[in-house]
Amino acid sequence: MTSAPTVSEDSGFAAWKEDARKRRTKNWILLGATILVLLWCIHDTIMFDTDWERMGVLGVGTAIGRFFDIDWSLLPRLVVPAIETLMIATLGTILGCLFSLPVAWLGAANVTPSKLIAYPIGRFLMVLSRSIHEIIWALLFVGAVGLGALPGILAVAMRSVGFISKITAEAIENIDSKPVEAIRAVGGNQFQVMYYGIVPQILPVIIGTIIFEWDINIRRSAVMGLVGAGGLGLLFFRQMAMFNYGGVTLVVLTVLLLVALGEVVSHFARKAVI
Amino acid sequence: MTVSVTRTPSAKITWSRYRHPASTIRFSVILLILCFLAYSVHFLNIDLARIVGAFPRLATILATRYVPPDMGYVVEPAFVRSVIRTLEMSLLGGFFGVLISIPLAWMAARNITISRKIAYPLGRFSIIGCRSIHETIWTILFVTVLGFGMLAGTLALTLFCIGFAGKLFSDELEAIDMGPVEALRSAGGTPLQVFQWGVIPQIRVAFTGIAIYTWDVAFRAATVVGFFGGGGMGWYLKRTTQQLETTRVAAILLVIIGMVLMAEIGSSWLRSRINKMK
Amino acid sequence: MRHDLVSNMSGGAGITRSGLAPPLLDVQGLGVRYSANGPQILKDVSFSVSGGDFCAVIGPSGAGKSTLIRCINRLVEPIEGSITLFGQDVRKLQGTGLRHMRRRIGMIFQEFNLVNRMSVMDNVLSGRLGYIGPFRSFFKAFPKADVDHALYLLERVGLQDHIAKRADALSGGQRQRVGIARALMQRPELLLLDEPTSALDPKISRDVMGLIRELADELHVPVLCNIHDVELALETCNRIIGMQDGYKKFDGPTAGMRKQDLDEIYSMEVL
Numbered sequence: 156m157t158s159a160p161t162v163s164e165d166s167g168f169a170a171w172k173e174d175a176r177k178r179r180t181k182n183w184i185l186l187g188a189t190i191l192v193l194l195w196c197i198h199d200t201i202m203f204d205t206d207w208e209r210m211g212v213l214g215v216g217t218a219i220g221r222f223f224d225i226d227w228s229l230l231p232r233l234v235v236p237a238i239e240t241l242m243i244a245t246l247g248t249i250l251g252c253l254f255s256l257p258v259a260w261l262g263a264a265n266v267t268p269s270k271l272i273a274y275p276i277g278r279f280l281m282v283l284s285r286s287i288h289e290i291i292w293a294l295l296f297v298g299a300v301g302l303g304a305l306p307g308i309l310a311v312a313m314r315s316v317g318f319i320s321k322i323t324a325e326a327i328e329n330i331d332s333k334p335v336e337a338i339r340a341v342g343g344n345q346f347q348v349m350y351y352g353i354v355p356q357i358l359p360v361i362i363g364t365i366i367f368e369w370d371i372n373i374r375r376s377a378v379m380g381l382v383g384a385g386g387l388g389l390l391f392f393r394q395m396a397m398f399n400y401g402g403v404t405l406v407v408l409t410v411l412l413l414v415a416l417g418e419v420v421s422h423f424a425r426k427a428v429i
Numbered sequence: 430m431t432v433s434v435t436r437t438p439s440a441k442i443t444w445s446r447y448r449h450p451a452s453t454i455r456f457s458v459i460l461l462i463l464c465f466l467a468y469s470v471h472f473l474n475i476d477l478a479r480i481v482g483a484f485p486r487l488a489t490i491l492a493t494r495y496v497p498p499d500m501g502y503v504v505e506p507a508f509v510r511s512v513i514r515t516l517e518m519s520l521l522g523g524f525f526g527v528l529i530s531i532p533l534a535w536m537a538a539r540n541i542t543i544s545r546k547i548a549y550p551l552g553r554f555s556i557i558g559c560r561s562i563h564e565t566i567w568t569i570l571f572v573t574v575l576g577f578g579m580l581a582g583t584l585a586l587t588l589f590c591i592g593f594a595g596k597l598f599s600d601e602l603e604a605i606d607m608g609p610v611e612a613l614r615s616a617g618g619t620p621l622q623v624f625q626w627g628v629i630p631q632i633r634v635a636f637t638g639i640a641i642y643t644w645d646v647a648f649r650a651a652t653v654v655g656f657f658g659g660g661g662m663g664w665y666l667k668r669t670t671q672q673l674e675t676t677r678v679a680a681i682l683l684v685i686i687g688m689v690l691m692a693e694i695g696s697s698w699l700r701s702r703i704n705k706m707k
Numbered sequence: 708m709r710h711d712l713v714s715n716m717s718g719g720a721g722i723t724r725s726g727l728a729p730p731l732l733d734v735q736g737l738g739v740r741y742s743a744n745g746p747q748i749l750k751d752v753s754f755s756v757s758g759g760d761f762c763a764v765i766g767p768s769g770a771g772k773s774t775l776i777r778c779i780n781r782l783v784e785p786i787e788g789s790i791t792l793f794g795q796d797v798r799k800l801q802g803t804g805l806r807h808m809r810r811r812i813g814m815i816f817q818e819f820n821l822v823n824r825m826s827v828m829d830n831v832l833s834g835r836l837g838y839i840g841p842f843r844s845f846f847k848a849f850p851k852a853d854v855d856h857a858l859y860l861l862e863r864v865g866l867q868d869h870i871a872k873r874a875d876a877l878s879g880g881q882r883q884r885v886g887i888a889r890a891l892m893q894r895p896e897l898l899l900l901d902e903p904t905s906a907l908d909p910k911i912s913r914d915v916m917g918l919i920r921e922l923a924d925e926l927h928v929p930v931l932c933n934i935h936d937v938e939l940a941l942e943t944c945n946r947i948i949g950m951q952d953g954y955k956k957f958d959g960p961t962a963g964m965r966k967q968d969l970d971e972i973y974s975m976e977v978l
Contacts, residue, residue, distance in 0.1 A: 242468075245462075246466065283690075290653050299483050304473040304474070411561045414557075
């Protein structure tokens with residue numbers, strides 16, 4: 156019988172087994188803790204709150220069934236709201252892009268006018284824009300400009316600023332200084348250095364980001380009907396108010412279709428720009 | 430002595446900035462977009478002057494009616510409980526959403542999906558479906574079927590997370606190194622084994638980061654689903670908005686912003702820690 | 708030592724410093740330090756360049772060659788000394804004055820410094836930016852004379868088939884030719900070369916330096932060149948300035964350079 160190969164206790168097989176055991180223990184503890192937390196959450200939220208009488212399969216089944224009775228008569232009335240939603244998305248994105256430029260300029264470490272004051276302000280604005288839900292933005296703007304398409308557009312714009320300015324600031328921070336140096340050496344002024352040296356480097360990134368955000372904004376614009384912005388969101392709320400569940404389904408499907416289309420357009424447009 | 434005379438090229442070389450078809454296409458697209466924008470402004474009856482006036486007016490309204498925020502309202506136990514419940518909803522929605530999205534993302538990844546004909550379209554469609562519909566619309570739909578309350582809100586958040594995480598996961602999966610996958614397949618592994626031993630080790634770090642990011646976004650959505658009947662602190666927002674109790678609205682908004690900012694800081698710190706660890 | 712090319716160099720105002728015309732570029736006591744506590748990169752350097760000079764600055768790494776070149780058009784700020792170019796004190800120039808000076812100086816860079824996403828043509832045209840106003844700049848509407856001259860230069864450097872391509876679609880040697888064309892678009896009165904061939908392989912390097920030499924002779928433009936390859940320098944240039952550790956160690960015509968001069972310049976260089 157051959158004897159087992161001698162290995163030092165600090166390395167090799169024994170150490171690996173020990174590591175594996177420690178890892179397994181850690182994983183079990185983690186799993187246990189997660190399950191406990193989840194069970195508590197379920198208890199505290201769903202168990203507490205739900206109207207269990209309605210929960211019978213029959214009740215739920217009937218409720219869902221109503222959605223499947225699609226109201227096809229609504230079909231022709233979908234076109235205009237769909238275009239309206241696209242309009243809100245597009246206007247909101249363009250407006251958001253305009254707002255993003257100064258914020259990106261403030262928040263880019265190499266071009267910001269002051270690293271102590273302007274830079275943190277720029278970064279804070281970026282985070283603020285992303286943290287406030289578009290519904291909240293919409294509510295704030297309704298107070299300022301009333302109902303209609305405008306608060307919806309402004310809400311979408313403000314929400315987009317965060318992402319667009321963040322990517323733009325990063326692009327500005329990552330520019331190659333060599334073309335900039337060349338334009339300075341040629342005798343170019345500030346504007347020429349920026350326009351010929353910096354802009355060609357960052358423009359494709361910025362446009363790609365705008366197209367990407369436009370696609371996401373289609374989804375957001377659809378709910379701006381809450382503030383009377385029109386579009387598919389308004390149609391959705393109206394159909395719900397009339398309890399026309401079959402119509403609601405159709406509207407939701409249209410939103411789905413619109414977002415999918417936006418995704419396809421965005422994919423090809425971004426390829427063309429890069 | 431400098432060269433002041435301009436030389437000219439030999440006759441056959443010319444150059445023009447306008448090049449067909451590339452320049453034509455570019456100009457047409459830009460023109461189309463501008464026309465669309467102009468028409469949109471007209472069609473939606475937007476007064477451009479009001480855009481400029483919107484921010485000063487917003488600032489005035491905030492300064493007069495929203496300040497000082499009624500912080501006493503937000504420390505009431507009922508409200509605090511709703512905040513905790515909002516957090517719990519976001520945890521549940523995030524957890525189950527991420528969990529369900531993993532197999533869906535697997536199906537929706539072109540390179541490792543089980544079957545290109547069935548699983549791939551199914552996975553893709555599910556994720557797109559969940560993603561395209563705004564979380565507030567999901568909330569309203571679930572409330573209609575299940576009644577007001579946190580079940581509807583949590584399910585809405587779950588579906589939202591499936592869509593959000595699913596897209597990020599499937600993008601990540603499509604970018605993996607196929608080498609280990611190929612090796613395991615050729616060794617005769619089942620799809621599940623290939624996934625567990627060939628795919629998961631590669632994407633573990635990225636997935637954890639995505640999961641944390643998803644929770645962060647889910648929390649932001651969770652603060653608002655109560656507005657539409659989904660439970661949580663959003664319900665208080667709705668009540669105070671409708672009753673025009675603007676100082677209370679301000680207080681709630683401050684709490685929301687504060688918590689979201691904390692969640693953002695926490696999640697980005699956690700993600701950078703994880704990236705450094707592994 | 709290769710003297711063949713050197714002895715054929717035709718001069719304008721001549722190579723000697725005691726020559727008849729005042730030098731185009733006169734540098735006295737130049738000193739450069741990048742930071743207050745850092746080492747002094749250039750120490751009391753003086754030399755002059757006249758028309759007809761194709762002057763190489765050689766020396767081991769860290770000798771301050773690149774810094775010297777970049778001081779001339781003030782891409783680097785000296786801390787002491789004077790630089791007199793075209794009769795003006797370069798160090799006193801600000802804003803518009805500095806730009807007007809820079810547009811008379813053509814510069815060719817080691818890493819080409821092209822705007823990668825722009826076409827070859829636009830890169831060459833950008834050499835004229837110092838001469839065109841804001842509207843023309845914004846709409847990229849360069850005068851026809853400039854476009855013709857650009858086409859001529861592109862043909863001259865052999866890139867007539869690549870005019871509309873993006874700059875990053877070209878090979879290294881081709882990109883440097885674009886750089887050459889851009890520098891010459893300025894109709895410069897002085898050419899500065901900062902290691903123009905370091906990023907190119909040996910054969911291409913020779914072609915590029917030969918081309919620059921040819922064009923400089925044809926257009927009567929003096930050249931100050933920072934070059935790493937000593938042999939190439941001795942082949943192409945008619946004057947050598949040898950630098951070591953921030954000091955000028957040698958200054959004279961190539962023909963007058965002896966092996967011991969070369970050894971002295973490079974004596975500190977570790978293998």
